Amino acid sequence: MAYPKILTIQDISCVGQCSLTVALPIISACGIETCVLPSAVLSTHTAGFKGYTFRDLTEDMPDIRAHWVKEGIAFDAIYTGYLGSTKQIAYVEDILQTTGKENCVKIVDPAMADNGNLYPGFDAAFVEAMKGLCGKADYILPNITEACFLTDTEYKTEYDRSYIDLLLEKLSALGCRNIIFTGISYAPGKTGVVVYENGRYSYYEHDKLPNSCHGTGDIYASAFVGALVRGKTAYESAKIAADYTVECIKATAQEENHWYGAKFEPVLSKLIGALEK
Numbered sequence: 001m002a003y004p005k006i007l008t009i010q011d012i013s014c015v016g017q018c019s020l021t022v023a024l025p026i027i028s029a030c031g032i033e034t035c036v037l038p039s040a041v042l043s044t045h046t047a048g049f050k051g052y053t054f055r056d057l058t059e060d061m062p063d064i065r066a067h068w069v070k071e072g073i074a075f076d077a078i079y080t081g082y083l084g085s086t087k088q089i090a091y092v093e094d095i096l097q098t099t100g101k102e103n104c105v106k107i108v109d110p111a112m113a114d115n116g117n118l119y120p121g122f123d124a125a126f127v128e129a130m131k132g133l134c135g136k137a138d139y140i141l142p143n144i145t146e147a148c149f150l151t152d153t154e155y156k157t158e159y160d161r162s163y164i165d166l167l168l169e170k171l172s173a174l175g176c177r178n179i180i181f182t183g184i185s186y187a188p189g190k191t192g193v194v195v196y197e198n199g200r201y202s203y204y205e206h207d208k209l210p211n212s213c214h215g216t217g218d219i220y221a222s223a224f225v226g227a228l229v230r231g232k233t234a235y236e237s238a239k240i241a242a243d244y245t246v247e248c249i250k251a252t253a254q255e256e257n258h259w260y261g262a263k264f265e266p267v268l269s270k271l272i273g274a275l276e277k
Contacts, residue, residue, distance in 0.1 A: 003031075003032075003033060004032050004033065004076040004077060004229050004230075005032070005033040005035060005075050005076050005077075006027060006032050006033070006034055006035065006075060006076060006077040006078070006079060006225070006229055007035045007036070007037060007075040007077070007078045007079070007095075007099065008020065008023045008024070008027065008034065008035070008036055008037070008078075008079045008080070008081065008222075008225075009036075009037040009039060009078070009079070009080045009081070009083070009092055009095065010023065010038075010039055010080065010081030010082045010083070010111075010218075011038060011039050011040040011041070011042060011081075011082050011084065012038045012040070012041045012042065013042045013043075013044055013045040013046075014041065014042065014043055014044065015043065015044045015045075015049075015260070016044050016045035016047075016049070016214070016215065016260050016261050017214075017215045017260065017261025017262060017263075017264065018045050018214060018215035018218045018261060019045070019081055019082055019215075019218055020036055020038060020081075022215055022218040022219055022222055022264065023036075023079070023081065023218060023221075023222040023225075024036060025264075025265070025268070026219065026222040026223055026226060026264065026268070026271070027079075027222055027225060027226045027229075029226070029268050029271060029272055030223075030226030030227065030229070030230050030271070030272070030275060031230065031275075032226060032229055032230065035075065037061065037064060037095070038057055039057055039058065039061070039082070039083055039084055039088055040054060040055060040056050040057050040058075040084055041054075041055045041057065042054050042055075044260070045214065045215070045260070045261075046120070047214050047260075048214070048259065048260060049260070056084065058084070058085060058087055058088050058091070061088065061091040061092075061095070062091060062094070065091070065094060065095050065098065065099060068099050069098055069099065073099065074099055074100060074101045074104075075099055075100055075101060075104060076101055076104060076105070076229065077104060077105040077106070077107065077225070077228075077229045078095065078096055078099070078100055078104060078105075078106050078107070079107040079108075079109070079221070079222075079225045080092055080107070080108050080109065080133070081109050081111050081218060081221065082109075082111040082112075082218075083111075083130075084121070085126070086125055086126050086129040089126075089129040089130060089132070089133050090129070092133060093132070093133060093136060096136055105138050105139070105228070105229065106136065106137045106138045106139070107137060107138065107139045107140075107141070107221075107224075107225050107228070108133055108134050108136075108137040108139070108140045108141070108176075109140075109141045109142075109217070109218075109221040110130050110133070110134055110140060110141075110142050110146045110150065111146075111217065111218075112126065112127070112130060112146060112149070113143075113145040113146045113149055114143060114145050114146075114217075115145060116145055116148075116155045116157075117145070118149065127149050127150065130150065131150055131174055134150060134171075134174050134175070134176050135174045135175030135176060136175070137176050138176070138177070138178060139176070139178045139179070139180060139228070139234070140171070140176045140178075140179055140180070141179075141180045141181075141182060141220075141221050141224065142171070142179070142181060142182070143181075143182050143183045143217070144156075144159075144167070144181075144183060144184070147167045147170075147171055147181065148167070150170075150171060150174065151167055151170035151171060151173075151174075152170075153166070153167060153170060160186070161186065164181070164184060164194060165201075167181070168181065168194070168196050168201070171196075172196070172199070177197070177198050178195075178196065178197050178198070178234060179194070179195075179196040180193060180194075180195055180196075180224060180234065180238055181193065181194035181195075181196060182217070182220060184203070185208060186205075187205075189207065189208055190205050190206070190207065190208055191205070191206065191207075191208040192204050192205035192206055192242070193238045193239075193241075193242050195234050195235045195238045197234055197235075202235050204235070204238055204239045204242055206242055206243070206246060207246070209246065209249050209250070209253070211249060211252075211253050212249070213248070213249055213252050213261060213262035214259075214260055214261050214262070215261045215262055216245050216248065216249060216262055219244070219245050219248055219262060219264050220241045220242065220244075220245045221241075223237075223240060223241035223244045223245065223271055224237045224238060224240075224241035225237075226271075226275075227240045227241060227274075227275060230275055232275070240271070240274045240275065243270075243274065244264075244267070244270060244271045244274065245262075247267040247270050248262040248263060248264040248267055249262055251263040251264075251266055251267050
């Protein structure tokens with residue numbers, strides 16, 4: 001795949017370093033032609049800002065897909081992030097079926113929950129729709145909260161390997177063969193990523209930083225997608241993305257006023273360097 005073309009579907013938060021404003025530059029920096037389908041446009045993201053504007057683009061999605069099909073536009077990979085409604089999920093399923101090239105890699109980040117709770121505006125119907133979308137993916141990238149909602153499992157903050165294995169088994173039952181399970185911590189001061197490929201388990205552990213930043217899930221997913229489409233293995237991609245995300249958090253740690261996102265741009269060279277190894 002000399003010069004792959006990827007489509008990413010998620011919202012544009014004009015200020016806030018998340019969603020498409022993260023995915024487009026990071027995947028592009030990986031040397032990949034990056035096409036976008038915005039699901040909505042917001043003046044800022046919704047975490048900490050007040051009075052933000054929101055324009056729903058749901059009804060534009062079918063016409064955009066139809067135009068691409070008419071023009072013969074197709075993609076080597078399709079990566080979905082935050083989707084705002086069950087209707088959008090249905091449209092995305094149609095896009096997956098009709099605009100992917102042969103052997104198109106489908107990656108779903110089921111961005112809908114964290115810290116034991118669904119994001120505002122989501123409900124049980126959305127979770128059920130997301131289960132269906134995950135079943136059509138080649139790779140999914142849930143955190144523990146999302147995995148629990150997707151599998152109807154009790155959410156725990158303290159757990160062992162058997163709990164993670166149970167979640168992996170249930171996630172696999174949705175139909176997705178490969179799971180990149182983020183934010184898995186087995187020891188104090190440590191966190192990491194489980195890579196589960198066709199029943200094979202591997203784990204990459206790194207230090208857990210004391211500070212966190214909004215949008216790091218989008219940074220991680222975008223870096224993973226970029227590395228994977230560049231030809232790295234799933235484990236290599238998971239490691240590269242984790243290391244890069246840590247660098248982004250470190251770059252932001254001393255910026256008290258930069259509470260709304262992570263400074264991913266100054267350390268893009270480290271991601272690019274990792275891809276060249």
